[in-house]
Amino acid sequence: MSLENFINESASKWMEGNGPESDIVISSRVRLARNLADVPFPHMMNKEQSEKVISEVYDAIQNNRVLAGDFELIRMKDLSKLERKALVEKHLISPALANNEYGAVLLSRDEGVSIMINEEDHLRIQSLFSGQQLEEAWDLCTKLDDVLEERLNYAFNEQIGYLTACPTNVGTGIRVSVMVHLPALVMTNQLNRIFSAIGHVGLTVRGLYGEGTQAIGNIYQISNQITLGQAEEEIIDNLNSVTRQIIEQERTARGLLLKEKKIKLQDKIGRAYGILSNAYILTSEEAMRLLSDVRLGIDLKLIDNINPRILTEMMVILRPAYLQKLAGKELSPAERDVRRAKIVRNRLSVKKTKDSGGVY
Amino acid sequence: MLCEECGKRPASVHITKVVNGEKTERHLCEECARELEDFSFSFQPNFTIHNLLAGLLDSAKESPIGVNISQKIQCPFCGMTFNQFSQYGRFGCSQCYGSFHGRIEPILRRIHGSHVHTGKVPRRTGGKIRLKKEIDKLKRQLEQAVKKEEFEKAAELRDKIRELENQIGRE
Numbered sequence: 001m002s003l004e005n006f007i008n009e010s011a012s013k014w015m016e017g018n019g020p021e022s023d024i025v026i027s028s029r030v031r032l033a034r035n036l037a038d039v040p041f042p043h044m045m046n047k048e049q050s051e052k053v054i055s056e057v058y059d060a061i062q063n064n065r066v067l068a069g070d071f072e073l074i075r076m077k078d079l080s081k082l083e084r085k086a087l088v089e090k091h092l093i094s095p096a097l098a099n100n101e102y103g104a105v106l107l108s109r110d111e112g113v114s115i116m117i118n119e120e121d122h123l124r125i126q127s128l129f130s131g132q133q134l135e136e137a138w139d140l141c142t143k144l145d146d147v148l149e150e151r152l153n154y155a156f157n158e159q160i161g162y163l164t165a166c167p168t169n170v171g172t173g174i175r176v177s178v179m180v181h182l183p184a185l186v187m188t189n190q191l192n193r194i195f196s197a198i199g200h201v202g203l204t205v206r207g208l209y210g211e212g213t214q215a216i217g218n219i220y221q222i223s224n225q226i227t228l229g230q231a232e233e234e235i236i237d238n239l240n241s242v243t244r245q246i247i248e249q250e251r252t253a254r255g256l257l258l259k260e261k262k263i264k265l266q267d268k269i270g271r272a273y274g275i276l277s278n279a280y281i282l283t284s285e286e287a288m289r290l291l292s293d294v295r296l297g298i299d300l301k302l303i304d305n306i307n308p309r310i311l312t313e314m315m316v317i318l319r320p321a322y323l324q325k326l327a328g329k330e331l332s333p334a335e336r337d338v339r340r341a342k343i344v345r346n347r348l349s350v351k352k353t354k355d356s357g358g359v360y
Numbered sequence: 361m362l363c364e365e366c367g368k369r370p371a372s373v374h375i376t377k378v379v380n381g382e383k384t385e386r387h388l389c390e391e392c393a394r395e396l397e398d399f400s401f402s403f404q405p406n407f408t409i410h411n412l413l414a415g416l417l418d419s420a421k422e423s424p425i426g427v428n429i430s431q432k433i434q435c436p437f438c439g440m441t442f443n444q445f446s447q448y449g450r451f452g453c454s455q456c457y458g459s460f461h462g463r464i465e466p467i468l469r470r471i472h473g474s475h476v477h478t479g480k481v482p483r484r485t486g487g488k489i490r491l492k493k494e495i496d497k498l499k500r501q502l503e504q505a506v507k508k509e510e511f512e513k514a515a516e517l518r519d520k521i522r523e524l525e526n527q528i529g530r531e
Contacts (some may be wrong), residue, residue: 040453056510072527120450142480149482155454163454163475167464168471172479229474333391340367 002355012090012128015316017309019131023299024247026179026219026312027128029091030137030236032145033164033173034123037155041165042100042118050102054117060108060151061115062125067147071115076103082330085321091128096120113140114150120165121173123148132243134176134236142232161228171228176236178243179208181311183218183296184253185246194249203242208315217315218289222246258300269297275347281334282341287318291344312349317343365392435459488528495524 014027035041039049041295052077062068067208076084076098084098092111097103097119105117116124125144127137156161161171185191195205204225207215222243224235257265272293276282295311297303316322318340324331328341361371369389376385433442440452442460453455457464468475481490498521505514 035454037454041451043450044438044440044452145480146483149484154482156482157457157477160457160464161479162482163451163457166449167449167451167467170468171472171477173496174479226472226474228468228472228477231479 004053012092012316014091014112014128014130015309015312016130017312019129019133021247022131023308024180024182024250025243026134026181026315027091027130028132028134028137028179029126029128029179030134030141031124031126031175031177032141033121033194034125034145034148034152034347035155035163035165036122037153039122040064040135042102042120042122043165045102045118047102050118053122054102054104056152057117057123057148058106060148063151064147067144067360070108071113072105072109074105074107076105077101082107082321082324086325089319089322092314094119094124097124113144117142122168123152132178132240132247134178134240138174138176138232138236168225169227170231172230172235174232174235175223176239177221177223178239179219179221180243180246180250181217181219181292181295182246182250182276183292184257185250186215186218187257188253190253191250192244198222200229201238201242203239206331216285217290217292217311219292219315249269254296254300265300266302269293273297273303273348276344279341281337282318284318284320284340287314287340287344291315308347314344314347361387363387363389364393365389368457433460433463491528495521497530498524 064144103118127140162173208219363371371387423494435456437455438452465475502517
């Protein structure tokens, strides 16, 4: 797959929406932070050192016959600002990487794995799966890590584990997270209670777009905070069991809403559907808020002719940089709002039976 | 007037904020203003994990006799001083962990509640450590086996442990 496709192709593997518990869990992600022993951390590197790290990592992948053909190296300096943003919006790279001129990423064909080079650490190995599949994501990451380690000299300390630029990642260097859609818990005002409990078990909750952002479209990201002192499997078990409980709570809340507030719920969902199928101007905030309602309607079988994938798909497609990539030109905010509304109208007019995804 | 963010388009959005009597003004073009509120990734909140960390370290670096020794501790490999680290919240290189030895554990305990890694060990670089951890694991299993009187399994485990211990001896 060429670079063009990475940016233009709308659906990544994680967006397919067919993983376990995908009515609530949108995606599962595992990320490992690794560093080379004999080079300063990326924020202290010069251009030559950055290049050296990129070529060492690239060689390590090329050295493996199975992986060599599956990964493509993309350097940040070869991408426009818009293209970088589009990769961020697809969750394939981090904002920090996009901002580093000397950064690069090795992307797998199906976009399930990205190895970020010269982010905050030399390597950030990330795998992204649809639905609740943390174990699968970890399995893939650790195997890749083993392959890379055959050739790379990792910074590792017997007592404190993998060494990282920031002490908050030291030890396992692992960050596991799930993205969950929790409309019923938001509607019933139960989130604060649940989130404060989550804080007590070493996990943290954030809005959709990571650090410092509010939740958009009732989508939250839950991840581990502690990376040292617990084994990877314990960290994953911990997040898995908390996620299971949240799924349980969200399902209960949905059931209650359906039982006690059905008309109100139908009204809310119907209005959302009505606006989305008829609006000519949509901001991303409004679009996501209404799409969240429509998705809830699909999950509760109050709407039956739309593919549930719509929320995940639109979550990426309606973002500013992505919209502009699709349009093939720069758009002003006002133009984007018009374009966004058009895409949503088209999408909603396609019936499920002939749902091919090729309407953009 | 040009937009402060992009420096290209004329500024058409003017934002004045007064926080605790302190006035800040921003002059942006429509696009950049929207980007900023459009949960864009170019927005960097002032309160980051690194600032938070620096705060944590600040309280730890004061010496009781009033001499600030931490300024003088420097990593010989990348040149970062402990003082710089505590302002920045990030190490300069992996050697810093060794260079700032003794000052790191309390920080790690504050962040993670622990300072001992119990997870994955790299296969190649951590050869011996890996074997040691494997032996520890087998020993725990052996104890369990003996407790449950599964002697056949215990004998198997004992042989495995011997083999690994020999392997360490050889290396």
